[in-house]
Amino acid sequence: MVVVVGSGIIGSWIAYLLAKTGHEVYVIEKSENAGDGISGRNSGVLHSGIYYDSNSLKSKMCFRGYELAIPFFERNHIPFSICGKVITTGISETLTEEKEKQEEIEKLFENGKRLGIPNLELKSNPGKHWRHVLGNTALWIPKTGIVDVPIYLKVLWQLGEESGVKILKNRKVIREDDKVFALDLRSNEREELEADVFINSSGLYSDELCQSDAIQFKYEIRPNKGEYYRLKKQLPYETLIYPLPMKTSTALGVHYTFHLGGDAYAGPNSNWAESKEDYKMQTPRSIYFESLKKILDFYEEEDLSEGYVGLRPRLFKNGEALKDFLIHKESNWIHLLGIESPGLTSSPAIAEEVVRMVG
Ligand SMILES: Cc1cc2nc3c(=O)[nH]c(=O)nc-3n(C[C@H](O)[C@H](O)[C@H](O)COP(=O)(O)OP(=O)(O)OC[C@H]3O[C@@H](n4cnc5c(N)ncnc54)[C@H](O)[C@@H]3O)c2cc1C
Numbered sequence: 237m238v239v240v241v242g243s244g245i246i247g248s249w250i251a252y253l254l255a256k257t258g259h260e261v262y263v264i265e266k267s268e269n270a271g272d273g274i275s276g277r278n279s280g281v282l283h284s285g286i287y288y289d290s291n292s293l294k295s296k297m298c299f300r301g302y303e304l305a306i307p308f309f310e311r312n313h314i315p316f317s318i319c320g321k322v323i324t325t326g327i328s329e330t331l332t333e334e335k336e337k338q339e340e341i342e343k344l345f346e347n348g349k350r351l352g353i354p355n356l357e358l359k360s361n362p363g364k365h366w367r368h369v370l371g372n373t374a375l376w377i378p379k380t381g382i383v384d385v386p387i388y389l390k391v392l393w394q395l396g397e398e399s400g401v402k403i404l405k406n407r408k409v410i411r412e413d414d415k416v417f418a419l420d421l422r423s424n425e426r427e428e429l430e431a432d433v434f435i436n437s438s439g440l441y442s443d444e445l446c447q448s449d450a451i452q453f454k455y456e457i458r459p460n461k462g463e464y465y466r467l468k469k470q471l472p473y474e475t476l477i478y479p480l481p482m483k484t485s486t487a488l489g490v491h492y493t494f495h496l497g498g499d500a501y502a503g504p505n506s507n508w509a510e511s512k513e514d515y516k517m518q519t520p521r522s523i524y525f526e527s528l529k530k531i532l533d534f535y536e537e538e539d540l541s542e543g544y545v546g547l548r549p550r551l552f553k554n555g556e557a558l559k560d561f562l563i564h565k566e567s568n569w570i571h572l573l574g575i576e577s578p579g580l581t582s583s584p585a586i587a588e589e590v591v592r593m594v595g
Pocket residue numbers: 241242243244245246247248264265266267270271272273274275276277278279280281282283407408409410437438439440441442462504545546547548549575576577578579580581582
């Protein structure tokens with residue numbers, strides 16, 4: 237029997253694939269509204285994998301995840317669109333900055349070609365190709381897409397249940413000494429859990445279940461806040477518009493994105509959150525707008541209204557930031573740590589890997 241902790245996109249994929257391969261699977265979820273965690277608060281982008289080193293887990297999982305996801309969406313009628321993405325150098329303050337950005341975008345282009353990402357193009361004067369896009373040079377990535385995340389999650393839960401997965405909500409998994417408990421958050425009663433394998437896919441809280449290793453390595457998840465502002469209108473074409481990625485963080489920079497339902501957003505930025513439940517908007521609109529207007533000349537500050545907040549599960553080991561995903565086995569536990577972006581894209585591949593490890 238396998239117990240999966242958390243019913244976000246990662247736990248749900250793992251549970252579904254394990255049940256399909258004949259395992260008895262329980263998913264234990266602390267929230268009443270499954271999908272409330274990181275998986276319900278992101279950009280919904282299917283990433284091409286251009287940003288990552290080829291030998292990183294992020295790179296491998298992102299490519300394989302994309303490959304598995306598209307036929308899955310088609311088979312299960314999950315709305316998605318391969319709308320492509322533009323990364324622009326945007327407006328620079330100085331000539332030195334402009335030169336650095338030019339070098340950076342060329343490096344990204346070379347990395348993409350090396351990784352085999354198809355049909356990449358570097359274009360000068362991006363505003364001529366995509367109206368309102370600012371900057372001297374842009375990288376066009378036609379492979380990038382978006383997916384309707386709420387429907388994606390619902391389909392996975394349904395397929396999981398049809399394959400025999402049992403989902404128990406309002407129960408929090410706790411580790412104490414060598415024992416594992418499920419605490420019923422309504423009655424406050426706790427029940428000891430026994431399983432052949434426990435999968436820790438609890439997102440922001442995954443460090444708390446990585447208990448016995450804490451003596452040797454201290455894994456810590458620090459929540460990093462990404463705020464989204466809603467935009468009053470959509471661009472006249474359906475393409476994602478990004479700046480170059482941030483140098484000081486794994487965040488991709490404030491970009492233009494849209495949901496398949498029709499809403500357009502700017503987001504997400506990157507700031508440390510006060511806690512793992514700190515979902516309040518904190519960046520004033522005027523400051524936020526400064527980032528957006530470096531890549532697009534389509535909006536006025538008044539077009540932005542408060543949207544939503546997502547928290548990135550930034551992984552630290554003994555106080556040092558790790559950049560990659562970590563899939564880590566410890567006795568009968570498999571821990572999934574630091575599954576930040578491109579975790580949504582990578583989720584079916586991560587699940588495939590975990591199923592291999594369970595055997
Ligand atoms: C701002 C932002 C934008 C992003 N954009 C993209 C993108 O465009 N494309 C992309 O590929 N990726 C993106 N990502 C990354 C992606 O969203 C995540 O990698 C993915 O959603 C992580 O899913 P998860 O299942 O690990 O976590 P979650 O969705 O948080 O699921 C974990 C679940 O575990 C439950 N839980 C926690 N502790 C316990 C416990 N002790 N007992 C029981 N249940 C528990 C929680 O309630 C939660 O439901 C983004 C992330 C952020 C933050």
